Amino acid sequence: MSENTQDALPCWGPHDVGGRAAGPVDRSEHDTAQWEWQIDAMVRLLLQKGVLSDFAELRDGIEKLTPEDYERLGYYERWAAAVAYALIDKGVIAEDELRATVESLKEGRSAAGGAGAA
Amino acid sequence: MTSDHPHDPGHDHDHARTFQPDLSEPTSDAALIGVALRRLMIERGVYSAEEERATIERMAGANPGNGARIVARAWSDPAFKERLLADGAEAIKELGYDLSPLEFTVLENTDRLHNVVVCTLCSCYPRALLGQSPAWYKSKNYRARVVREPRAVLAEFGVALADDVEVRVHDSTAELRYMILPQRPAGTEGLDEADLAALVTRDSLIGTQRDLTPKDPAAR
Structure with a gap:
């Protein structure tokens, strides 16, 4: 189908893709990587512990992504971004300490010669 | 009844298809944010590595x-x-x-x-x-x-x-x-x-x- 009349409408959020023009569906399968399971488990546990009140809080972080970031990030990367947004917003963690932790992870990786020590 | 059948229905669904590349190690900055959050949560005792393991096991079992x-x-x-x-x-x-x-x-x-x-x-x-x-x-x-x-x-x-x-x-x-x-x-x-x-x-x-x-x- 080539008509995309609905694309003439404004974009209310990068997540609201229903009805937009898009390409063929890539049907290949994808095994969930360990780090993806860990993000998944983190979301579950933070909900279970009441650190996050509900999924809506997380979706909010995803829906605030710029369209560019929404496209660029993978599925669990978007979830990670949303958890970060929510935890910083709630004051559970500080943005600075998250940045510092990411930097130390990167340093650890380059020190290990790029081999991914978990 | 289904309780004692020896095979696991669903265990082999769709395995014949091709697989997208395995991203076993997070490399992107965005994924590292996730890894960093996990480290902070476990270090602070918000949840334990054991709770994480059990949660993943349960999810992966479905x-x-x-x-x-x-x-x-x-x-x-x-x-x-x-x-x-x-x-x-x-x-x-x-x-x-x-x-x-x-x-x-x-x-x-x-x-x-x-x-x-x-x-x-x-x-x-x-x-x-x-x-x-x-x-x-x-x-x-x-x-x-x-x-x-x-x-x-x-x-x-x-x-x-x-x-x-x-x-x-x-x-x-x-x-x-x-x-x-x-x-x-x-x-x-x-x-x-x-x-x-x-x-x-x-x-x-x-x-x-x-x-x-x-x-x-x-x-x-």
Whole structure:
């Protein structure tokens, strides 16, 4: 189908893709990587512990992504971004300490010669 | 009954397909944010590595065999099927599945009706019954197009629908999950529930597959 009349409408959020023009569906399968399971488990546990009140809080972080970031990030990367947004917003963690932790992870990786020590 | 069958229905669904590249190690900055958050949460004792392990184990244990078992029961027990279609969330409690507080609706395919499920806004999916959703279910292309040109998308999945078959697309929400009750294949009259469940694929529960094929009895 080539008509995309609905694309003439404004974009209310990068997540609201229903009805937009898009390409063929890539049907290949994808095994969930360990780090993806860990993000998944983190979301579950933070909900279970009441650190996050509900999924809506997380979706909010995803829906605030710029369209560019929404496209660029993978599925669990978007979830990670949303958890970060929510935890910083709630004051559970500080943005600075998250940045510092990411930097130390990167340093650890380059020190290990790029081999991914978990 | 399904309690003591030796095989695990659903364990081998769709394995014949190609796999997208394995991202076993997070490399992107965005993924490292996730790794960093995890480290902070565990260091602070918000949750423990052991709780994480148990959670992953539980999530990874869910697979389409659960949905298949529900379908097999519905095919075998008309009264159960009636309860399932009337109130899915309540009926599946009989088989030990509890999705509450979510609503759960089962949609029946017929000769004249085909149902397919999507979550246009995100990725809502009955994971407790179907396991992890496939990558394509979460992809923009599927979410964008299946509500607009379902027949074209279904054709990409190999589903050829006659013109007189109506298509209904069901958009999941955070509060409501869907599953399809596919049509029971012909020639399966003698099968017990465990063997019936083994015929049911993940994609048939989402609606991106329509026809199920009875397995060659000689191959079992």
